[in-house]
Amino acid sequence: VKRWQQAGGKLHAVDAPHPPMPGDEFRALCGDRVSPNRDDYDVINRGALRPTCWDCERVWREIEHMEPIDYEVSR
Ligand SMILES: [Zn+2]
Secondary structure (H helix, E strand, O other), rough: OOEEEEEOOOEEEEOOOOOOOOOOOOOOOOOEEOOHHHHHHHHHOOOOOOOOOOHHHHHHHHHHHHHHHHHHHHO
């Protein structure tokens, strides 16, 4: 399951069965190893998100385009 998770000052994407918990290190789609802290979750609740990690965005889209259903939709 892919989801966005703010950590390390950016909004990264992660492919994991469960959302990362504060303090958990995870490998973002872009390859960065980051760990969200409490503040990252507080910021999300306040609606003040960090800049999107565009490397994650690109990798996410590459993954999606390999899936036949999404390929059909994109045409
Ligand atoms: Zn990233």
